[in-house]
Amino acid sequence: MPAIVVEGLERAFDEVLAVQGVDLEVDEGEIYGFLGPNGAGKTTIVRMLTTLLLPTGGRATVAGHDVVREARAVRESIGVALQEAALDPLMTGRELIRLQATLQGIPSGEGRRRADDLLDRVDLAAAADRRVGTYSGGMQRRLDLAAALVHEPRVLFLDEPTTGLDPVSRKTIWEEVRALNDEGTTVFLTTQYLEEADQLADNVGIIDNGRIVAEGTPESLKAEVGNPHIQLQLEEGSIAEAEKICARIGKLLPPKDGKTMLVEVANGAADIPRVVRALDGAGVEVGALELVQPSLDDVFVAKTGYHLEQEDEEGAASEPVET
Amino acid sequence: MSRLETNLRVVRALGMRSVRQTFRRPQLIAPIVVFPTLLLAIQTGGAGAAVNLPGFPAVQSFLQFMLAGAIMQSLMLAANSGGIALAVDIEMGFTDRLFAAPISRYSVVLGRLVGTAALGVAAALWFLAIGLVFGANIEGGVPGALVVIALTTAATVAIGGVGSAIALRTGKASIVQGLFPLIFVILFLSTAFFPQGLMVEPAQTIAKYNPLSFIVEGIREPIVTGLNGTDLLGAVLAVAGIATISLLMSARALRHRLRTGG
């Protein structure tokens, strides 16, 4: 039985359709990565699947229960760590997990035992009796994750679990998510980081403007895009000239900034000499050159026309460019 | 453009900003207008029979008597909220941006006070209007109303100076906000809500010397008896005294902040 089934899910806010007819299925024991820029509708969908928001159309079941009609049963089967890492700065880590245990209807003795185990597991045992307000960002996310696990949920929802974290903290969360999954927990995770989806997810759904634009395993999605591309660093003034030349060899992809040019080529490394010779012949100087295998970003570009992650680290997507 | 002209424009722009800020935030406007209006309505209806007490001064109605108290309460709260807003600006670093500009630093504080004064004017107009709508006479007529407005404005600046001095000295909104209860203590210990002779000891004695009582009586006189100047002089002196002290305090606190960097 699939852990999550979503059919034609819609959500409107006043006139705006934030989620427009989403269909997806997540199998038991799978990690599903939901990839998209800010404002694409990821959080809205998570809120609907976790019973925090009512759909305005379509239906969804989580752990076999309808999210609207059987909200209570859904809440019993899911663990939720939402984007804000909603934590009370005045509570200690231990108190928070015990409160979560109580909220899930776990008897207090059992709750105490699980709190100790979980704090140990996410490496917060030493900080367990400190107030959450004194925790670092990474510690807060780990605590939030531990709280979401207190009732051993069948399905775990993580809304952007590593946004804003440093690389080390991010890796720690990844390891924990993988370990949980190995124990059989289904994980539904949203992210705006390509690497995160690539590293963790068995299946990836790419969402843009409230619609799923592509779905599949990271490998199949990348294979679908097909060819690798050559990335060239050029002098700013010579781009136009270079584009003219390279358009004859491969397919131009939308550039990431004003100094790089991306050319999709059919024969991979074998096409590099052709490109170099042609540019050299026209007197265009190449600063650096790299052959790049297809990534989820290429999938994203192919489906939406723009890059998910910008070079300027904004995280948000840029304006669509013509392809 | 001369430097004076530039500074005046800055004062005006900052004054406009602080007025807009107040009107856009229900948390800021409510204490200044809603609460004093609510209390005025309740106290007038609830304690209105007080005018029948032996020794109550001759007034048309308790509402007429209470208008000055409501104006006083409103202007004190406006002064306090001006101080809070300045402290928030300091906390957020907004004042640093202004202090870094090639303008007189005093005009930054002055701009805030101009905004606060505008709220004082609004308070005076609001309560005079309420009084007229609910049948209270302004015995001093139009000149009397103008005196009320002028006095209220000056008093708002004078007391607003206290708020900004504390804001500049501490740089903490929570501390200025903490003065809130104190405002009511001072108000209750003045003649804002009742004639001094009928108050209960020890409030009666304290109210006699409370400078706020002088200002309240100055605002009240044009409303309940007309312009004869007896209470006006005391009010002007009280306002001038408070203004001198509070503006000097503000200037010192500003220099201290600029010298020590916070």
Place this chain on the structure above:
Amino acid sequence: MVRRQDLATIAALVNRAKNELLRVPGAAVPGVLAPTIFFLGLNGVFGSLTQLSGFTTDSYPSFLVPVSLLQGAGFTGAATGVNLARDIEQGWLDRLLASPAPRWVLLTGLVLAASLRAFIPATAVLLVAFGVGAHWPGVDGLLIVYAVVAVTAAVAACYASSLALHYKSQSAAPLMQAGMLALILATTAYAPLELMQGWLQDVARVNPMTLVVDAVRQGFVGGVSWEETWPGILALAGMLAIVGALSLRGMRRTAL
């Protein structure tokens, strides 16, 4: 049916609210200060109203103390609403709503915390009142005081919570505070009904809170009787039923 785990959840939520009081230095001070200052201030200002013919007592502090007690309770309840709005803004409420705990349990935890917390300002106001000459209300009168304070705080907490759940923002705070203040003061707060004037007299006549004020006041200005007590109980029960239903509805509609 109330299950054991529901009671445990309510207790856990009350416990959390306790942190707010014990772990933030000075958190209890404004809640105590406001009604106390108003009590002392109004007493100094309006104290000679007792000289009016028709005034029911010659001790103004005794007459005034019920209003300040209720004001303290209303203030505490409104603060619960403001805290809930903050919890909504910061996402904390999502943690509670995504759990299987029944919504009425979540609401009860919130409201019960307000009721218990309201005992602090009530006790402070009582002590100050006795200090300035308010009469001893008798043990039965004192029981009425604490019961009414608890329920009034619950009414205020439900009212303020339904606003918090609707506006989802702390900027609704003035509406929470002003609403309770108006309800409590538009009664026989400062003078007996016969001595009140104009429209406020009409409002106080129909305001259910007047019955509550009278029920609390009886012990301080005379003696406690069942006839003066039950209308207050009925009024409070009615108000609690209405605002309780409103806030529960608000809690259930957060997903809309």
